[in-house]
Amino acid sequence: SQKIEQNSEALNIQEGKTATLTCNYTNYSPAYLQWYRQDPGRGPVFLLLIRENEKEKRKERLKVTFDTTLKQSLFHITASQPADSATYLCALSSGGYNKLIFGAGTRLAVHP
Amino acid sequence: GAGVSQSPSNKVTEKGKDVELRCDPISGHTALYWYRQSLGQGLEFLIYFQGNSAPDKSGLPSDRFSAERTGGSVSTLTIQRTQQEDSAVYLCASSPLGTTTPNEQYFGPGTRLTVT
Numbered sequence: 001s002q003k004i005e006q007n008s009e010a011l012n013i014q015e016g017k018t019a020t021l022t023c024n025y026t027n028y029s030p031a032y033l034q035w036y037r038q039d040p041g042r043g044p045v046f047l048l049l050i051r052e053n054e055k056e057k058r059k060e061r062l063k064v065t066f067d068t069t070l071k072q073s074l075f076h077i078t079a080s081q082p083a084d085s086a087t088y089l090c091a092l093s094s095g096g097y098n099k100l101i102f103g104a105g106t107r108l109a110v111h112p
Numbered sequence: 113g114a115g116v117s118q119s120p121s122n123k124v125t126e127k128g129k130d131v132e133l134r135c136d137p138i139s140g141h142t143a144l145y146w147y148r149q150s151l152g153q154g155l156e157f158l159i160y161f162q163g164n165s166a167p168d169k170s171g172l173p174s175d176r177f178s179a180e181r182t183g184g185s186v187s188t189l190t191i192q193r194t195q196q197e198d199s200a201v202y203l204c205a206s207s208p209l210g211t212t213t214p215n216e217q218y219f220g221p222g223t224r225l226t227v228t
Contacts, residue, residue: 042222043203098160100217
């Protein structure tokens with residue numbers, strides 16, 4: 001069956017460092033992948049989208065990679081700030097361009 | 113402009129009662145989704161509406177769950193004969209027109225449902 005795995009343990013890093021979050025999937029061939037941020041008590045907020053034919057995508061301090069051979073996406077936040085503390089969800093396309101399957105998310109805590 | 117809104121923000125109900133959850137999507141968005149998020153879990157897809165097409169109901173966990181979208185805008189998720197395992201946050205999202213290109217989803221704040 002299709003499966004998405006994100007680190008279930010929280011990632012704790014020091015302010016200014018680069019945070020790297022991992023999203024692995026099995027039994028999938030997604031056409032694209034998205035990353036969302038979710039703060040406590042709020043709905044997820046879209047961050048980045050990367051297609052299967054793209055290796056890397058950047059937006060300000062954010063970078064996403066997509067390796068369809070390894071079936072993995074990495075999400076990087078450079079020069080991290082305490083305000084980056086949140087849960088980050090990866091989502092893969094399934095059965096069409098508008099249907100997403102979400103991972104459980106990884107909680108990031110950036111300490112001053 | 114206004115984002116996705118959901119009501120109520122919190123709902124406490126007794127086991128066996130029916131509940132209705134409402135979602136107002138962003139104006140002009142043709143795609144609308146319902147998800148369920150249990151504590152510490154990811155988003156579980158429930159149902160997807162796209163324009164005038166038949167909805168994708170493949171994620172509904174039982175026949176106690178149903179959803180409607182009237183006039184291509186507002187949607188209502190109904191849970192009949194609620195059970196304690198239905199307790200979760202129910203999230204609605206909308207997305208712009210597009211069936212051949214991927215679109216990001218815009219989420220509402222969710223409705224926290226507690227079944228006692």
